Amino acid sequence: xxxxxxxxxxxxxxxxxxxxxxxxxxxxxxxQLEEPQPQPKxxxxxxKWLPFAMASVVMATAIVLTPIIIKSTTPPPEEVFYHDxxxxxxxxxxxxxxxxxxxxxxxxxxxxxxxxTSQILYVTEDLVAKGAKFNLTxxxxxxxxxxxxxxxxxxxxxxxxxxxxxxxxxNVNSTKVYYxxxxxxxxxxxxxxxxxxxxxxxxxxxxxxGQTDEFISFLNDFFQ
Amino acid sequence: MKKFLGxxxxxxxxxxxxxxxxxxxxxxxxxxFDEADNYFLEFxxxxxxxxxxxxxxxTPLYDDQLNVNGxxxxxxxxxxxxxxxxxxxxxxxxxxxxxxxxxYNKVSPFxxxxxxxxxxxxxxxxxxxxxxxxxxxxxxxxxxxxxLEYKTQGFNYFGGATSSFTEVQDTVNFATKNTDEYSxxxxxxxxxxTSGSSCANVAGAVVVVYYDxxxxxxxxxxxxxxxxxxxxxxxxxxxxxxxxxELSQLMLIGEPHAGTTFTxxxxxxxxxxxxxGYTYTSNSVLSNGSLNFNAYKNAVENDIxxxxxxxxxxxxxxxxxxxxxxxxxxxxxPVSHVVVGCGYRVDTYYNANNSVIQTNRYLKVAxxxxxxxxxxxxxxxxxxxxxxxxxxxx
Numbered sequence: 001x002x003x004x005x006x007x008x009x010x011x012x013x014x015x016x017x018x019x020x021x022x023x024x025x026x027x028x029x030x031x032q033l034e035e036p037q038p039q040p041k042x043x044x045x046x047x048k049w050l051p052f053a054m055a056s057v058v059m060a061t062a063i064v065l066t067p068i069i070i071k072s073t074t075p076p077p078e079e080v081f082y083h084d085x086x087x088x089x090x091x092x093x094x095x096x097x098x099x100x101x102x103x104x105x106x107x108x109x110x111x112x113x114x115x116x117t118s119q120i121l122y123v124t125e126d127l128v129a130k131g132a133k134f135n136l137t138x139x140x141x142x143x144x145x146x147x148x149x150x151x152x153x154x155x156x157x158x159x160x161x162x163x164x165x166x167x168x169x170x171n172v173n174s175t176k177v178y179y180x181x182x183x184x185x186x187x188x189x190x191x192x193x194x195x196x197x198x199x200x201x202x203x204x205x206x207x208x209x210g211q212t213d214e215f216i217s218f219l220n221d222f223f224q
Numbered sequence: 225m226k227k228f229l230g231x232x233x234x235x236x237x238x239x240x241x242x243x244x245x246x247x248x249x250x251x252x253x254x255x256x257f258d259e260a261d262n263y264f265l266e267f268x269x270x271x272x273x274x275x276x277x278x279x280x281x282x283t284p285l286y287d288d289q290l291n292v293n294g295x296x297x298x299x300x301x302x303x304x305x306x307x308x309x310x311x312x313x314x315x316x317x318x319x320x321x322x323x324x325x326x327x328y329n330k331v332s333p334f335x336x337x338x339x340x341x342x343x344x345x346x347x348x349x350x351x352x353x354x355x356x357x358x359x360x361x362x363x364x365x366x367x368x369x370x371x372l373e374y375k376t377q378g379f380n381y382f383g384g385a386t387s388s389f390t391e392v393q394d395t396v397n398f399a400t401k402n403t404d405e406y407s408x409x410x411x412x413x414x415x416x417x418t419s420g421s422s423c424a425n426v427a428g429a430v431v432v433v434y435y436d437x438x439x440x441x442x443x444x445x446x447x448x449x450x451x452x453x454x455x456x457x458x459x460x461x462x463x464x465x466x467x468x469x470e471l472s473q474l475m476l477i478g479e480p481h482a483g484t485t486f487t488x489x490x491x492x493x494x495x496x497x498x499x500x501g502y503t504y505t506s507n508s509v510l511s512n513g514s515l516n517f518n519a520y521k522n523a524v525e526n527d528i529x530x531x532x533x534x535x536x537x538x539x540x541x542x543x544x545x546x547x548x549x550x551x552x553x554x555x556x557x558p559v560s561h562v563v564v565g566c567g568y569r570v571d572t573y574y575n576a577n578n579s580v581i582q583t584n585r586y587l588k589v590a591x592x593x594x595x596x597x598x599x600x601x602x603x604x605x606x607x608x609x610x611x612x613x614x615x616x617x618x
Contacts, residue, residue, distance in 0.1 A: 083594040084385045088416045090462020117450065118461035122594075125419075133460065137452060146452040148414075150594060158595055159389055164542040164553035180542075188455075203594075209453035 081156050086122040086130050094119060100129040106153050108200055109222060114138040114147075122152065130156050131201075140218045143189075143210030152201040160194060160203075170216060172223040179215075189213045197223050263321040264297050264310060270508050271326060276302020285309065285334075285343040288375055290352065294324075294343060296334050306513070307332035309343060311379055313485070315477030320487045324379055325610060327513045333360060345374045346535040346560060346610065377560070381533055382422040382483025384561025385593070392538060392606065394552045396582050398573035401550065405588075407567030408527050412590040413448065413458040414597040418465050421472035424484035426592040427531050427562040428475065428493050429468040433458065434529060435502075435617040442500050442617065443467060471496060486533055486611050489562070497617050506531075506613040515609050517585060521568060523614035530565040532589065533611040537561055538602040539593075540586055543571075552584070554602045563589040565612075569600060 091097050097119045101108065106129065114136040122131035131152035138145055152158065166178035175197045182205075183190035189208040194201070208215055257265070261282070268278060280299035287293040294311035306328035312321050324346060334341040337360055339353030349360040357366040366374075377383065413433040415426050436442040437449060437456075446463050449456045458464075475484045475492030484492075490506065497504035509519040509530055523530050541553040550573070567588030575581045586600040593599075601607060 082385060084416070086594075087419045087421075088465055088468075089418065090465045092462065118459040120461060120465060123419075135450075135457065135459075144453055146455075146457065148457070159555065160595065161391065161541040161553050161555070164544060164551075167544075187453075207452070207455070209455075 079155060081124060081130055083122070083131075083152065083156050083158050086124060086156070088133070089121045089123045089127070091119055091121050097121060097132055097134070101132060104129040104153060106131070106151070106200055107198060108151060109197065109202075111136065113221075122150075122156075140214040140221060141210075141212065143208045143212060143214040143218075145206055145208045145214075145218060147204050147206050149202070149204040151203070154196065154199045154201060156201065158194075158201060158203065162194065166192070166194060170219055172220055175223045177219050177223060179219075184213070186211055186213075189215060191215055193219075195223060259319070260295060260310060260312065260321050264295075264308060264323065267308070267323045267326065268299065268301065271510055271512065272301050272328075273511050274301040274304045274328070276300075276304075282310075283341070285311070286340050286352065287344055288342060288357070288371055290340060290342075296332055296341060296343075298332060301328075304328050306330060309334075311343065313478065313487075315488075316491075320477070320485075320491075322379065322485065322487050325513075336360060344371075345377045346379060347608075348374055350374075376482065378481065378483070379485050380422075380481060380483030381424045381485070381489075381560045381562045383559040384423055384534070384537065384557050385559070388559055389555040389557050391541075392554050392556045394554070394605065396550045396552070396573050396584070398548060398550065398581060399576040400574045400578070401545075402572045402574070404570040404572070405567065406521075406525060407588050408524055408529065410449075410456045410458070411588070411598045412529060412564055412566045413464060414460055414590055415464055415468060416592055416594060418468045418472070421468050422483045423592045424489045424533075424562040425468050425472040425475055425492075427564045427590070428471040428489060428496075429464065430564045430590045430592070431493070431529055431531065431615050431617070432467050432471070432496065433464050439500075439502055439617060442497070442502060444500075483560070484562075489531070489533075493615070502617050505616045505618075507616075509612045509614055510609070515603065515612055517568075519614075520565065520587070520612065524565060524567055528614045528616055530612055530614045532563050532565055532587065532601070532609055534561045534563065534601075535608045535610050536606065537563075537608070538606040539591060539596050540600040540602040552602070554606070556606045561592075563591050563601060565589045565601070566598070 091100065094116055100121055115138065116134050116136045119132060119134035121129050122133065123129055131150065133150045136147045136149055162178050166180045168179050170177045170179065175195055177193060177195040179191045179193045181189070181191050187209050191206045193206060194203050206215060206218065264280070265278065278299060278301050280297050282295040282297045284292045285294040285296055293313070294309065297308040297310060299306055299308065306326065307330065308326040309324045310321055311324055312319055314320070333349040337351045339351045342350035342352050342357060344350070350366060351358045351360050357371055358364065359366055413430050415429050415433065417423065417426050432442055433448045436446065443463065448464065449458055451457070471492050474495050475488045477488050477491055494504045509516050509523060511519065520530055536556070536558045538554040538556040541555060544551045544553070565587045569586045569588065571584040572580055573582040584604045586602055589599065589601050591597060591599045603609070
């Protein structure tokens with residue numbers, strides 16, 4: 001009973017509410033609403049990307065070409081030979097020996113002052129001269145000397161341990177001559193020597209015979 | 225050598241009349257010894273200083289094709305046990321035997337082998353099982369490339385070169401030091417390899433050129449030396465190099481291969497020397513599997529050069545003394561090589577009480593390598609001498 005009375009009250013109130021037509025309401029509110037903004041078109045902006053793309057292409061090209069350019073503009077690294085990869089070749093005359101060395105661009109000191117005997121060449125598998133071995137004799141002041149000489153192109157790795165094998169050095173102009181005195185008693189003086197002079201490596205044993213030791217004088221003459 | 229070999233075999237076969245006798249495990253009689261056994265016995269006799277009965281057994285060794293290529297001997301001499309590894313190969317219609325290694329008081333590296341023992345180069349011990357080759361030392365499976373390298377090296381001496389050198393150092397602390405040196409007068413010729421030759425051929429030529437000083441027809445119409453200020457020097461010229469080349473041909477037995485075996489060295493030297501009308505004799509200066517330094521010393525002090533066959537080696541660059549410490553610089557090469565000894569250097573180190581604390585020995589050798597020429601072989605460590613023979617030509 002009580003509920004029915006409540007329903008009647010609610011119905012009466014509802015009937016009192018005025019429902020206005022939509023068209024009237026729309027006219028009232030339409031100016032308060034913003035117009036929908038058009039969405040930007042999703043298109044590829046070539047102009048925007050072009051500088052970046054060009055920079056990338058230039059960079060990639062540089063990466064690819066730089067080693068090629070460097071390789072083509074710098075001489076190839078010279079092949080290194082270990083001395084015992086070379087073989088010994090008998091050679092008949094001194095002229096033949098120096099001619100073979102010259103053909104390999106091995107320009108030695110001037111040996112004209114010395115007497116040279118028993119020469120051989122060091123050659124590669126392709127018979128290219130890389131060095132030579134010979135004896136030479138001469139004298140400085142009153143000291144006669146004999147040298148057991150080996151010389152090599154700079155491309156020959158002699159695997160020397162200079163610190164252990166030699167204990168002294170002497171400078172002749174810009175050439176540093178390493179040496180070790182192996183016998184020092186008149187009338188005989190012996191030295192083992194290594195020097196790199198004008199791209200040629202000299203490795204030899206010097207035997208001096210005399211009352212005085214003229215070894216340093218010899219070095220000064222030899223590498224002048 | 226042949227004379228020596230014949231003498232030894234005769235000694236072996238007639239041994240029952242002497243206090244020492246030989247036993248093969250089964251059967252026992254001396255007549256049952258085959259050629260390989262006789263070679264083995266001759267080698268042991270020339271090597272050992274131990275006294276007593278020699279008892280031995282042998283089992284086959286195989287190559288990479290699983291063909292028998294040698295024998296493992298396990299033996300005792302008196303109370304001392306040991307093992308030897310022998311290889312066999314064919315050439316010029318003959319079979320040749322070589323003892324590649326022999327040790328006393330040591331178990332064979334093949335002792336733990338359950339498959340087939342494979343022995344194809346120095347210091348490498350393989351086992352074939354489960355269709356694969358395994359390194360008995362490391363247990364690792366050996367790949368085909370490595371196997372090919374082992375096979376190429378074989379038991380030939382070659383490849384010792386500076387390209388494979390590594391620097392090594394040793395130090396000795398001491399209070400005082402004494403150095404004793406000796407060399408055959410004027411040393412030996414300093415020769416190197418010619419095209420197609422190897423270190424063993426060079427070593428042979430060094431010996432021939434040296435003896436040509438005393439026996440002029442060894443190299444006809446050739447004087448190997450010149451004098452300067454009353455001193456004698458070797459020429460080291462084209463004629464000497466021709467001997468290297470000739471020996472490289474004479475020392476090749478059988479199929480062409482790199483390097484030279486010990487047997488080939490002996491065969492080539494004997495052939496060359498006898499062809500020139502002289503006699504070639506060699507004697508081992510090994511004792512109990514190691515260099516007998518006194519025997520070596522005795523040889524060079526009597527002007528007899530000694531050929532040294534190395535499976536690895538170190539050449540001394542020099543020693544630097546600094547405030548009671550010697551630093552010894554050497555270069556080590558893990559590959560085989562042949563050099564000829566002509567002298568020695570012995571450094572004896574003492575402490576403050578004047579007691580010997582260390583003795584370092586170096587053999588002065590014609591190295592066949594340009595850097596060293598006539599240099600010093602560091603035998604205190606890192607050098608394995610598999611064979612050493614004093615050589616006489618007369």
